[in-house]
Amino acid sequence: MKKRLLSIILAASMVTAVATGCTQEASSETNNEGKGQEIVFWHSMGGAGGETINKMVENFNNSRKDIKVTAQYQGSYDDAINKMKSSQQGNAGPDVMQLYDIGTRWMIDSGYSVQIQKLVDEDKFDLSSLEENLLGYYSIDNKLYSMPFNSSTPILYYNKTAFKDAGLDPEKAPKNMEELKGMIPKLTKKDGSGRVTQYGYSMAVYGWFVEQFMSKQGLTFTNNENGRKDKATAVEFDKNGGGLKVLKLWKELNDSGNMGNFGRKTADTQNAFKAGQTAMFIDSTAVLSSILKGVDGKFEVGTAFLPEITSGDKGGVSIGGGSLWIMDKKDDKKQKAAWEFVKFMVSPEQQVLWNKNTGYFPVTKKAYDLDEMKEHIKKYPQFQTAIDQLHASPVEARGALLGVFPEARQTVETNIESMLQGKVTPEQAVENSAKNINSAIEKYNKTNK
Template sequence: MKKSIIASMLIAALGVGLFAGCSKNDSKQASADGKPVEITFWHSMGGAGGDAIKKMVEDFNKTHSNIKVADQYQGAYDDAINKLKSSQQGNSGPDVMQLYDIGTRWMIDSGYATPVQKFIDAEKYDVSSLEKNIVGYYTVDNKLNSMPFNSSTPILYYNKTAFKEAGLDPEKAPKNFDELKDMSSKLTKKDSSGKITNYGFSMAIYGWIFEQYMSKQGKFYANNENGRKDKATAVDFDSNGAGLKFVKMWKDLYDQGLLGNYGRKTDDTQNAFVGGKAFMYIDSTASLSGVLKGVNGKFEVGTAALPNLSDDDKGGVSIGGGSLWIMDKKDKKDDKQKAAWEFVKFMVSPEEQVFWNKSTGYFPVTTKAYDIQDMKDNLTKYPQFKTAIDQLHASPLEARGALLAVFPEARQTVETNIESMLQGKETPEQVIDNAAKAINTSIDKYNKSNK
């Protein structure tokens, strides 16, 4: 089925209405006693993202006199989800929760949240301007469960200045791993003793990148069509060959000294790029603001679409980042949920998404953002941002990632085994076999206890 047809069906299923979805200023929503409805918003954004959220919440509170939102940072995504689980015992959790993409299946199963589809249908909220591929990720059984908020895709960052010095065309980034390998060999530098001082390429030992290269190859990470036709019962990357093909390429580049290994922390690989120790690397588009700020003109930064593993790959990329969930607390006060919905709409309004993009690097989740002059000016000033936007629009809806309730654990399992491979303790075949067995055990255990 063609992408356009699938997208049209998806929009129809989401109940597109006739009315615009922007929340109005000075909302009339208030509690029964006339006081402002107070809601809490848990998020996992530190640094520039945290500063941006604080400003967005302040602006919401100023323009919605009958609602008061308290934003509360809960640490990294894994920390936040553990706090959420604990909070449910005493009904002390948030009214709105920012959760990472890989927590989607678990959150649906938990019953902790009310699908935003309920509010969309009740208001006839127009979702037609929301990015279809992002909406597609959070749509399960024809219901949009959470509102996309901070979305990103992986892109290739490269040092245009180093490209010129190596005799490479700075306007032509590698389109596949064969080209990447060739360019990395020309970019890699050694000292007089033969020790590598600057790597041509690097990527963090990050499970998200592994997942992306299943989508990029047009293959499923898990069975039952990535857990979307029915709940996943096992991984698929071991049987379809996509996982082995990717880790073999990873090890080949590493063994030839063409890939620098800076560990699991993405910040460490980013720092290697910013510091000129690696001339190409893969990272989220959400890192772009930090990269440009870190480089600070020391060299020219280029961005390009995530390279194919092979030239004939027909897949695309899946989104990362997170979304906003409206929690279904035990007291079930309707005024709080209505207030939460007003806040969610505000956070994804075009103006706020432009501010969010400029502050962080996450791209807007609504296409209406591109009609705003401030967004147009920012893309002109920083054309690198357009890479992720174009890549998202070029990706087929089928490339959306897997739904797996044990995804956080699965991601760590993949990372542990890849790390072991780079240390010479496992072969690529063992990486895939060991990871698949461990993840399948976790899936089976979860499914049996969550029927």
Template structure:
């Protein structure tokens, strides 16, 4: 009886030891899978180790709607394309809201690996101490930048170095109602090119229910109309050879723009639809205005929403100058400083993936933004879309026809949002009947004060 009891105690002890041994060997497995058979536990352990070894990074962005949907598809494609890295895309609200959040963690290990920042935040980001310049990774990897669109790269380059990776890039275009052109006896395939031509055509298009021309009350469009004349926004080579201290936009080029708008406003051919994109786009779709300026990213929506044939053209320029072209708008992606090196490597790999022709073709078609890699335009899906909607090609042609220079490279000032608000106020006062030079000078003075304060704070 005693021997029998000892025998069963020995059996029970062996069983317990065996169970403990199996439990330890499957600790990793149980954390990620509960439905695999014991016969494949060794293979599963290898798989789960791979999952645990993935480097996970955060990508903060400000894209909503179709832009957010496209980003999520791109991130999913990257995560499935390899087994070393995992990107988590996180919507952070508007550009301003996202930047405010970044200020709280910038330069620390808690910062996201990648942050999307609008183009006018470029100077701020360079000076912030939050970021690692992209040039560091480009040089280390011997990455060929010539494969990317030169006129997009130019904006984000300072002293020959690229600080961020372009992402959602756009430029302004002029969109017009071809049916209205026909009704007014105008050639629908020949949009006006100069300020004088726009003024003349706007008068011919004006009806009791429709204005001839409109422009959103937004500083970006003013900047573009100055730049296409070859004018600089601020001194110090548009802020690219040093910290700008003086606004130049109230010079001849800026005055040309304000007089151009003032002439049509006083003639009753200019429609003022305020500061909201939706309002001016709705006005065009409902035939309250025949020509207006929009972002290239708005072309698809204009075509979709209009019950008439839509034309797209280059933005106009002053009659006495040659067209210089456009400045890149939109946003770029910035690499965080202070995070683990392996996270920076993961972010760089993702950025390279984003720049491939296939991904850029999808992004271009999903959103209307430019492809930063021009080879994307050779993809068959892009060719098919352009054949159906040739308006898209006009936006790319305008960008590629842009003459490189300080004007079209764009200005760099850390207080750009404040300066744009000064221009908005100046435009509103212009439409109320105030003198063009007077309101421009006032905006320049406000910008100068903001730059002075920013420069003192920096020092």
């Protein structure tokens, strides 16, 4: 009897154990399904930008149970590119990567990414609500290669209080360089010893500004329609006269003694403006929040379109900043999950959050329909300038694609510095820049056929 009872107990225990095991196994499978796809996102945003990206990623993760995104800061854009190249050997790179605008041609040629247009078409995603000018930069032959994310353009920042003190109308910023040249002597201040305490105008030694002034003139930076009809094989700024016009003007302003030169670091020129050491300067719309915060009410800040080189120029401004690329990991599920994340990052609500905390444009026009965005622009009307300038710029002003753009910018900056120091003439600076960049283009094209 005892033996029979023991057998019954053992049998029952085995059934329970099997049932429990099945339940545990099912539970484990359910948990694995619940975790879903894990996505790694590499970005190069520090400070407020990095904090906001982390918040946006957190918002995405809270909205989805089937996808988890981990954001990883990779340092500068150049650092991120070098890490990307190394990671490709073991397919260990990210699923989504933020890359600066001038890396576009390189990324396309690398073959590391999936063309965004493919995912747009498969998902029947409507691009019409996104800003046409922003999409235009990252498109070739109407095919979108990456999703615009942190986009900006250059604008003129000016000290309205300094304008009033100089007897100038604070509501009338210079529309072109001739007007600017007439204003800056009035805005330049000196102490008793003749030392300049406030320059009328400043701009950092930044290659991006040369590219922007080329676009403003309606001229191309490289051949083959700015590298969009076909790969660029040479620059054009030395042949169409646009580059020389920009550098001659730069030299003239510098030699007048009314323009401050604070070097290559844009932050140094920004800090000079905040401190009242320059009355006007040009820089990205992305630094608007930082400028307003740094000025902190010491004077009234005005914003205006990037001045034309010559009155009547029919061009516009090109975008800067970066975009989101989906990497080709040969995994359809990860790719679809990455696409869901990218769509979320450019949604109206998230783009309002992004704009408010950074100053970058909302990628989607639907962001302007939200009350939060309307209130933000009302509070900071200076940003309306950036919106108006973007919409006033023709898509054709979208700028060049060049595989050696980082190197090209450094070359231009080095020659501008030599010119400002009186070591070379504007003509020589243009010629030297073109020669060195064309050599780099030739080498690049040979290895990236």
